[in-house]
Amino acid sequence: MVQYQAGSLEAFRELYAHLAPDLRRYVRFLTRGSDAADDLLQDAFLQLHRSRAAYNPAYAVRPWMFALARNVCLMNRRAMRRWANIHAVGSDLPEVPVPAEVERLADADAIRQCLGELPTDHAEALTLHHVWGFSFDEIAGMLGVSAVAARARASRGMARLRMELERLSSSIR
């Protein structure tokens, strides 16, 4: 990031290569697999470029970039409209990544289906911690909540996810 701030295009390429795959999944999660996800990812990198001076080397790059992507998703009206439409239609399973802790409990589709049932803030805290490995302090800075609240959201999300999975498996039986 420091080399990129110094004007290196190669450093930007490296940064993109390092961050884009995870960010794409995160943006897809935030937009519930919307087609706009790729556009929003590019918007997030453009936003990074425009505000690259705002980054201080004292900060970790990954939470910074995830938070930027989140801001872009929240602020993009078009994305919000599509998001709302997707919620209204409720057709496909959301492209939510599966936390490793519950992988053994059910198949990926069932977990995704149950994750889709969780309140958005719980699902977000849960996946940021269990899938992308952010600490609760980092999640707190990204979401604008305290670290305790971030931990509580993730923990409630996990408890609810287990409950939904049990309910799903009992209904299948």
Place this chain on the structure above:
Amino acid sequence: MNNDSTPPDALLAEVGRDLRPVRAWPTPWRDALRLSPLALGIIVALPVLVGLRRDAVAVGPLVVWGVSLIQVAVGIVLIWMATREGRPARRLPRGVVRTALAVAGFMVVAVSFLTFSKSPTHVPHGTPPWIAGMVCYFGSTLVATPLFALAAWFHSRFVSPRPALAGGLYGAGAALTSNAGWRLICPISTPWHVLTAHGGAVISITLLSALIAHLAAVRARRS
């Protein structure tokens, strides 16, 4: 090469168009502290230029200078919170932000009653109260101008999903600082005057700053 990890050509072209080296911005604390000489300058310059309030001896140095210095410190903290709110991954919990804004509001009210209890002074006879109110309202808004001029620069730095909140925090910090200076020269301590004129200026500056930040964000999104 994996498509996932290669930036699209359009993005690369956009980035390549402006790759001039940039200097990293300081941390939010340093950013906020850079304004402290200006803030302290306001509370020193006003009594020097206009004259210290006539009842300064009755009010006492602790309530006159001590309280103003505390107000400036709270103002700087609010500006620090604004710079944190304006940067990704550095946001403070909502409860902390709400508490800080409530403390700032409570401070203006508490200080007005404290000052009145030490030296109850009213609008001088012959001066219509609304004129005294307007002078203080516009005067203390004007005093906030140097800090407010920097607001545009600060707002352009905000990368926040809640730009109005960041702007409001910045405005509240600037307003509290200007209020700290204005109370050193205003000889009227009656609460209705202080709360409507001085407090009204604090609220107006906060709201105006929030509006500017919101409009700056809308403009940035469109560009």
